[in-house]
Amino acid sequence: MATRTLERTGTAGEARREPRAGEAHGPERRWVKPVLLWTAVVLIVIFCLFPFYWLINVSLKAGPDLSGADLLPPNPTLDNYQSIFEDADFTKALRNSVGITTITTVLALVFGSFAAYALARLRFPLKFLLLGVILSITTFPPIAIAAPIFKLWTELGLYNTWAGLIIPNLTFALPLCIYILASFFREIPKELEEAALVDGATHFQAFRKIVLPLAAPGLVTAGLLTAFFVWNEFLLAITLTSSTSARTVPAAIAFFTGSQKFEVPLGTISAASVVITIPLVALVIIFQKRIVAGLTAGAVKG
Amino acid sequence: MEAATARLKSRPAERGGYGRSERRLAAAMLAPSLIVIAAVAAYPIGYAFWLSLTEYSVRVPDRWRFVGFDNYTDALSSPEFWDALTTTFIFSGISVALELVIGLGMALCMHEAFKGRALLRTVVLVPWAILTVVTAITWRTIFEPGLGLAPVLLDKLGLPGADVVWLGQEPYALGVMILADVWKTAPFMALLILAGLQVIPDELYDAAKVDGASAWQRFWRVTLPLLKPAILVALIFRTLDALRIFDLPYVLTQGANGTTTLSLIAQQELTANRLIGLGSALSILTFVIVMVVAFIYIRAVGGNIRALAEET
Numbered sequence: 001m002a003t004r005t006l007e008r009t010g011t012a013g014e015a016r017r018e019p020r021a022g023e024a025h026g027p028e029r030r031w032v033k034p035v036l037l038w039t040a041v042v043l044i045v046i047f048c049l050f051p052f053y054w055l056i057n058v059s060l061k062a063g064p065d066l067s068g069a070d071l072l073p074p075n076p077t078l079d080n081y082q083s084i085f086e087d088a089d090f091t092k093a094l095r096n097s098v099g100i101t102t103i104t105t106v107l108a109l110v111f112g113s114f115a116a117y118a119l120a121r122l123r124f125p126l127k128f129l130l131l132g133v134i135l136s137i138t139t140f141p142p143i144a145i146a147a148p149i150f151k152l153w154t155e156l157g158l159y160n161t162w163a164g165l166i167i168p169n170l171t172f173a174l175p176l177c178i179y180i181l182a183s184f185f186r187e188i189p190k191e192l193e194e195a196a197l198v199d200g201a202t203h204f205q206a207f208r209k210i211v212l213p214l215a216a217p218g219l220v221t222a223g224l225l226t227a228f229f230v231w232n233e234f235l236l237a238i239t240l241t242s243s244t245s246a247r248t249v250p251a252a253i254a255f256f257t258g259s260q261k262f263e264v265p266l267g268t269i270s271a272a273s274v275v276i277t278i279p280l281v282a283l284v285i286i287f288q289k290r291i292v293a294g295l296t297a298g299a300v301k302g
Numbered sequence: 303m304e305a306a307t308a309r310l311k312s313r314p315a316e317r318g319g320y321g322r323s324e325r326r327l328a329a330a331m332l333a334p335s336l337i338v339i340a341a342v343a344a345y346p347i348g349y350a351f352w353l354s355l356t357e358y359s360v361r362v363p364d365r366w367r368f369v370g371f372d373n374y375t376d377a378l379s380s381p382e383f384w385d386a387l388t389t390t391f392i393f394s395g396i397s398v399a400l401e402l403v404i405g406l407g408m409a410l411c412m413h414e415a416f417k418g419r420a421l422l423r424t425v426v427l428v429p430w431a432i433l434t435v436v437t438a439i440t441w442r443t444i445f446e447p448g449l450g451l452a453p454v455l456l457d458k459l460g461l462p463g464a465d466v467v468w469l470g471q472e473p474y475a476l477g478v479m480i481l482a483d484v485w486k487t488a489p490f491m492a493l494l495i496l497a498g499l500q501v502i503p504d505e506l507y508d509a510a511k512v513d514g515a516s517a518w519q520r521f522w523r524v525t526l527p528l529l530k531p532a533i534l535v536a537l538i539f540r541t542l543d544a545l546r547i548f549d550l551p552y553v554l555t556q557g558a559n560g561t562t563t564l565s566l567i568a569q570q571e572l573t574a575n576r577l578i579g580l581g582s583a584l585s586i587l588t589f590v591i592v593m594v595v596a597f598i599y600i601r602a603v604g605g606n607i608r609a610l611a612e613e614t
Contacts, residue, residue: 040411041422048425051485052432054451055440069454111338114331122328123321130332137343139596141546143565144589145342147572147582148349171342174335203327232433234549235565239573250435254553266443273436280431288424295490296497 184218405491498532
């Protein structure tokens with residue numbers, strides 16, 4: 001418990017790590033560290049951002065410019081963007097992705113917050129075993145269930161539908177969601193719930209009226225990570241869909257590349273890729289702290 | 303707070319009084335998640351195992367027969383399976399090792415106090431946020447012959463590799479795949495390690511310094527040993543992910559030129575060749591391999607999960 005609190009408040013505490021005077025080596029070597037640090041920082045920034053910049057660059061080129069490896073598009077054009085938004089396959093895939101991701105995320109948060117509360121606060125037998133089972137799902141290779149789900153969905157009429165993707169996505173998203181939410185619920189002081197219980201509230205009321213509102217940042221974090229996960233899902237999306245009625249964006253992009261094997265329209269595909277990446281990058285910029293908190297939830301245990 | 307919990311636990315009326323209703327509520331709250339997990343993970347795994355013991359006719363729909371473990375013998379005696387297994391392990395080993403080294407470097411940088419540190423953390427999250435499929439497209443636009451940046455750049459800098467058809471030649475295609483994976487996931491590793499760095503108390507460094515330890519010794523003797531739990535958790539997550547890799551080879555090369563992984567070969571047998579029995583056997587083999595690796599790792603750090611369960 002103590003370590004977790006330390007981690008969350010880490011940002012405030014880090015100010016202490018301001019370079020201390022003298023820092024072991026003599027004044028003649030004091031410039032070494034900043035130079036090394038800034039070189040590393042510049043390299044990291046180039047490593048992380050340049051490939052995405054290159055993708056944007058390609059998406060702004062058309063025709064013969066595509067084959068020239070210019071770092072700036074010589075004749076920048078939005079043709080590629082225009083053509084993907086005129087492509088019904090892409091806009092439909094976009095709609096499918098948004099719908100499937102939203103519904104899965106909401107369901108995962110509702111189911112996940114119940115389960116997480118039970119795991120974080122209630123006392124019942126076999127808790128360790130149950131947590132182990134839930135976490136073991138995160139290690140499942142989706143390929144292992146692809147064939148049976150494909151056969152089942154064909155029989156049940158769920159093949160190539162939104163529901164057919166939402167259900168398995170929910171299964172794979174839930175463990176992550178439960179794990180993150182449980183680690184947030186644990187940080188809410190127990191005294192608040194105890195006071196409510198003494199005043200005659202039930203455990204469920206305490207959960208709904210006290211824990212849930214206080215865990216709002218945790219819900220945002222878990223929701224974001226679930227949404228990223230579902231938006232990214234690919235194997236089930238190509239195995240369980242056959243047309244634009246449920247095909248999601250990743251599957252649609254792969255379908256573009258697969259269908260024209262001989263002349264891959266990389267300009268158009270790059271434009272589509274940029275379009276679906278911009279919202280994600282925007283979310284990262286806005287919610288950086290929340291996302292980092294979620295990714296590292298429970299990873300650090302003294 | 304610790305005192306309050308202890309007081310609560312020592313009150314006997316509490317334990318007996320809430321026991322049953324609490325247990326019932328726990329069951330009710332866990333039920334929705336457990337039902338979904340059981341229906342879509344546990345049951346299909348059993349069904350997949352059953353399918354792996356059968357052979358479905360490619361021509362006549364719904365005609366099948368029981369073949370026992372024939373699909374497994376077929377799979378285990380096919381060079382394709384062993385190639386995919388080797389590729390998967392080479393890919394996982396190299397990319398996770400590179401991710402660890404690069405991630406550690408990134409984490410150490412992000413831990414330093416300097417202006418723009420928050421910005422660096424955001425920048426590092428960009429590759430993490432990009433879809434795996436888009437990652438594959440991005441690296442294709444860099445390495446695609448006649449379009450890509452890499453051949454031109456290598457040529458201009460006079461480096462070897464300008465003549466290589468990167469995605470079209472045996473070891474190089476896997477190299478691009480590893481590079482793409484490292485790019486996308488090293489940031490994740492970095493953030494987990496950074497969280498580990500942040501819980502190391504400064505006093506330990508100060509004490510080591512007083513004892514005359516150099517910066518290098520402090521890193522090897524203080525930082526690394528204390529980072530071990532965080533690194534192990536990051537390694538588990540990444541290794542299990544890498545063993546299941548599917549999207550990258552699918553979009554980069556469609557599995558050509560030595561990039562077919564276990565998940566990809568199973569999926570190809572299932573969908574392209576419509577061999578449900580063999581495909582299921584390959585899927586189950588993939589599942590078992592991932593589980594064995596997971597088990598080995600979890601034996602090493604099982605205490606962490608137990609601590610989480612028992613913390614309440």
